[in-house]
Amino acid sequence: MTYDLTPAFAAAQDAADPLAATRADFHIPPGPDGRPTAYFCGNSLGLLPIAARAAVEAEFKSWETQAVEGHFHGEAPWMFYHKTLAEAEARIVGARPLEVVVMNTLTVNLHLLLVSFYRPTPTRYKVLMEGGAFPSDQYALESQARLHGLDPDEVIVELVPRPGEHTLRTEDIEAKIAELGDSLATIILGGINYYTGQVFDMAAITRAGHAVGALVGFDLAHAAGNIELKLHDWDVDFACWCTYKYLNSGPGGTSGAFVHERFANRPDLVRLAGWWGQDPKERFQMKKGFRPTPGADGWQVSCGQVLPMAVHKASLAVFEGVGGLAPLRAKSEKLTGYLEFWIKSLGLPANHLEIITPADPAQRGCQLSLLVHERGRELFDFLAAQGIIGDWREPNVIRLAPVPLYNSFEDVRRAGAALQTFFK
Template identity: 60%
Template sequence: MNYENTLAFAQAQDAADPLKQWRNEFHIPKINGKAAYYFTGNSLGLQPKRTRELVEEEMQKWQDYGVEGHFVPKERPWVSYHETVKHSLARLVGAKPIEVVSMNNLTVNLHLLMVSFYRPTKQRYKIICEAGAFPSDQYMFESQLKHHGLAPEEALIELSPRAGENTLRTNDIIAAIQEHANELALVLFGGVQYYTGQIFDMQAITTAGHQAGAYVGFDLAHGIGNVPLHLHNWDVDFATWCSYKYLNSGPGNVSGIFVHERHAHNFDIPRFAGWWGHDEGERFQMKKGFKPMPGADGWQLSNVNVLATAAHLASLQIFDQVGMEALRLKSEKLTGYMEFIVNELSGDKGIFEIITPKESKDRGCQLSIFFHEKGKARFDYLVENGVIGDWREPNVIRVAPVPLYNSFEDVYHFGRLMKEALEKI
């Protein structure tokens, strides 16, 4: 696509955008009375306008029925409320409904899944992950290894990019898996690296991990709702995610898990059990002896948080209506436009550089801009002038042009303000 760094070009692209109406489905924050240029959907997605209505619907049920709200309403009774999002989640991650369930929060689910899929032995005890993973993953790895009496510095293999490079090469990941094959118990990566925005080749990593005799899982906090996923066909063992970034479900909202169908009826697999994971046909008999539900449902602990899931459902309805294929097409164009503008501003000055992969297939809707000087001061200028972005120490601005609610004009104005920041600071 031939881009132009002009307001007229941006407005023409917005006029021709088949998804332009979806921006109106979201509340856009304001700064100084004007709509902000919001590029932080990779940290917290915007609120859909329908969210309040769906949450209020459950508030009304609570008011009208009390505890009977679990069973009385014909539409979305609370006892099965988690099922209202199951098919939507399955579509988003490329799974079968039996393989997904919405529950808990991200780090809780990481720990629960480690109980099942990290089972170290004297021979096989090592874990391979990317260096610089999000703290949710780092702290989880450290505590899990110590729980098993293992030293993280020995059992955890953290892979870094080659010297002078910003992202990991797939061949280097596979080579590391093969090198440690005899000692490897688990491969667990972020599907999309939060700092650089790199999409890892999840299919290739899964294949290599399985060939080495290890389980393979992914933290999809920055992947779900951002990039196409095909977890079932990729043969991934397990995955988890959060719903408040690209899934726009509200701050700290519910997580979800994927467990491949081949594990669905393996009731001997270790797990921490809870009441809501027990066979629903016998759940209310209150008997001893945990009998897990088949599939991902068998990993549930508690009954679903209905109010939170109502907010989750509001956004998932939009994804069902729009579809990831259409979102991905716009995402590639919109992120490409931002890349074009940022590269034009950088030129050969060397003031900053994009550390996110150049190829659209290797990234989602995020660009990480690495500043060699005055990065924080220039970021502050952007914020003061209406840009809501994300600063990551020591010197990176992360910006995510989200296709559901960001426009080409948003991106143009980001570039305009970035130019002003360069000139004035």
């Protein structure tokens, strides 16, 4: 695509955008001057879908009028509410409905999955993750190692970029997997690294992990709702994701989990069991002896979080309405490319400002991470004062994420023009 910096270009792109109308499905916060903000922080917290209030209000009404009977009656009985999300959720991550469940929150789900998919032995006990992974993942893996009486420093192997580089090369990941060989128990990477915005080649990593007998999982917090995923076809063993970023389902909202269907009927798998994972035909018999329901549902522990799930259901309806991730991804590549064009037009040397997110669209989602070597915080505050909302990560990275559901080319032009003003 050929870009230019004129207001007319942005206006023409927005006028021709088949997804432009979805912006009206979200509340855009006002900026300091009263105009809607140019909101580029969906990688941290997505915007509020307008339909969310009505969705939650419907469940309040059910609670008001039916009380406990809401579990069994109404349009979406609470006992099976998670089932109403399964098909749309599966399309988000490229899975089969049996393989996904909406439950809990992200790191809780990561722990529940690791109980089953990190089973160290005296010879196979290593875990591979990216260096500088999101801290919650680091803490989860450290504590899982300790639960098995192991020293995290001896168990966890971290992948780091080559000297002078910011991102990992797929061939280096594959080489490390081969080097660890039959000592490697589990691989757990972010589908997209939160800091650099790099998309990992999940299919290649899964193949390499399986070749040495390891189990392979992904934290998709920054990938779900951002890029097209094919967890089933890639043969991924397990995955989890939050819904409050690109899936726009509210602060601290519910989470999703994936377990490949080859584990669907494996009651022998060690797991932390709870009432809601029990076969629903026997759930109300109230007797001991856990028999998991088939599929990812068998990893449930507690009752479904109906009110957060109602918000998520409203957000999923927006994705369904635009035809899923394929059209969103096409717009995302254009928006992100336009932002990259603006940044490069500044002509700043790399020792002043550099984009550390891969230039190849296939290796990034809609986030660009700017490593600002001078006046970084000052730049971030300047953008915020102009109603351009990004995300600051210590020590000197600004993350900007043009989300195709609600960001426009004019939003990107505003951000680019503000950068141009700052660096004059």
